[in-house]
Amino acid sequence: MSVEHHDLHHEFPEPHDRIHELKMNDAHFRRLFDEYHELTTSIEKMEDAVTPVATRTEEAAKIRRLHLKDELYRMLTAA
Numbered sequence: 001m002s003v004e005h006h007d008l009h010h011e012f013p014e015p016h017d018r019i020h021e022l023k024m025n026d027a028h029f030r031r032l033f034d035e036y037h038e039l040t041t042s043i044e045k046m047e048d049a050v051t052p053v054a055t056r057t058e059e060a061a062k063i064r065r066l067h068l069k070d071e072l073y074r075m076l077t078a079a
Contacts, residue, residue, distance in 0.1 A: 006040045015076045022075060029075050036068040
């Protein structure tokens with residue numbers, strides 16, 4: 001089964017430099033970025049059935065990732 005990649009640089013390729021800048025200079029962004037990355041890795045394992053879980057657990061993880069992605073996007077596009 002082919003798993004779609006959701007790493008932040010893949011999701012938002014244009015602000016690559018801004019992502020790097022915020023990772024280096026904003027502890028809150030860095031914490032959210034790391035959580036997003038860890039959650040994405042976990043979800044990919046769930047989708048590949050490497051880590052079998054209930055559908056509800058996988059869906060809850062995807063919703064959390066979506067909320068993180070929205071917050072990270074707001075930070076990336078803030079003036």
